[in-house]
Amino acid sequence: MQLLKERILKDGRVFDGDVLYVGSFLNHQIDTDLMDKIGNEIATLFCGQKITKILTIEASGIAIACATARYINVPVLFAKKSKTSNLTSDVLRAEVVSYTHHNISTIFVEREFILPTDKILVVDDFLANGEAIRGLKGLIEEGGAELVGCAIAIEKGFQGGGDELRQSGIDVKSLAIIDSMGEDGIVFRD
Amino acid sequence: MQLLKERILKDGRVFDGDVLYVGSFLNHQIDTDLMDKIGNEIATLFCGQKITKILTIEASGIAIACATARYINVPVLFAKKSKTSNLTSDVLRAEVVSYTHHNISTIFVEREFILPTDKILVVDDFLANGEAIRGLKGLIEEGGAELVGCAIAIEKGFQGGGDELRQSGIDVKSLAIIDSMGEDGIVFRD
Numbered sequence: 001m002q003l004l005k006e007r008i009l010k011d012g013r014v015f016d017g018d019v020l021y022v023g024s025f026l027n028h029q030i031d032t033d034l035m036d037k038i039g040n041e042i043a044t045l046f047c048g049q050k051i052t053k054i055l056t057i058e059a060s061g062i063a064i065a066c067a068t069a070r071y072i073n074v075p076v077l078f079a080k081k082s083k084t085s086n087l088t089s090d091v092l093r094a095e096v097v098s099y100t101h102h103n104i105s106t107i108f109v110e111r112e113f114i115l116p117t118d119k120i121l122v123v124d125d126f127l128a129n130g131e132a133i134r135g136l137k138g139l140i141e142e143g144g145a146e147l148v149g150c151a152i153a154i155e156k157g158f159q160g161g162g163d164e165l166r167q168s169g170i171d172v173k174s175l176a177i178i179d180s181m182g183e184d185g186i187v188f189r190d
Numbered sequence: 191m192q193l194l195k196e197r198i199l200k201d202g203r204v205f206d207g208d209v210l211y212v213g214s215f216l217n218h219q220i221d222t223d224l225m226d227k228i229g230n231e232i233a234t235l236f237c238g239q240k241i242t243k244i245l246t247i248e249a250s251g252i253a254i255a256c257a258t259a260r261y262i263n264v265p266v267l268f269a270k271k272s273k274t275s276n277l278t279s280d281v282l283r284a285e286v287v288s289y290t291h292h293n294i295s296t297i298f299v300e301r302e303f304i305l306p307t308d309k310i311l312v313v314d315d316f317l318a319n320g321e322a323i324r325g326l327k328g329l330i331e332e333g334g335a336e337l338v339g340c341a342i343a344i345e346k347g348f349q350g351g352g353d354e355l356r357q358s359g360i361d362v363k364s365l366a367i368i369d370s371m372g373e374d375g376i377v378f379r380d
Contacts, residue, residue: 015276030256033263078249087213
């Protein structure tokens, strides 16, 4: 998606530890118009797939999931990173290794919201090593639903997670894939 | 907002400890069409206020903030509950007592995203004792910006936080105010 790539080049900042900071427009402060266009683009990429639900993970996936859901006209479900008092006891759970937070955590969704009749699109803002997506896939499998595919705003291609998921048969579509970033700038995959 | 009140009566569940569970449509699974109408309603309530930004807190405030931002055509900024590696060192911070999680936490936003020229609308899914709103107000004050008002989907009026904030001079508008809930059902304020 050319508009997103241009915005990354304009406003993205590369921090130590392979961190791409896009908090000025994507996942801390959110450019409402850009997010709307991202949602439209993802809906177009997965057009005709009979999706029944969009699944993401709190917190930064929620905005992009909601933007996409408006164009597909389905509910959003976001996995929670802690089992708060406003979850029931009947939950699906999966483990996720977080690249950003340097830990292993359990994610949860209410069992009643993932059904064997569901065809689910996973949406997230970032894909790096793919662990969050694997966790969300685990929730979908535990609920007996079908994973239609994954839509990602920014994939850090050099970390390999996206290609591993594709090789395992998942339809992963990313709007911007970064092959390298550093002193020479950010290089996108064609 | 009649549509929201009807949905609370239809799908809300009251759990022990004054917990109103609305995870089937508002803050875990999200009804995309309802959320869009909530955003439209909030934008109408604060019409003409020259808002420059919407501020919320992760995670469950993000969907309603984004839905509102589409109608006001401003960016969303969400406060983070932990200082992850994708925040810079120059942040604003405030303390928040969480009713749901039974703890005190610090919330953060990047300093550069709250400016003295900003007129900020705070948006959240729930208001109970008002601690989250007080924290967000603290961030706005620390950044030298103006708090235009607060828009809330569901206010638990019987916990008093909303009325305390109103008495302190803040323009708090809630789409559904619950005066009591329990064995006799849910009673809304007129």
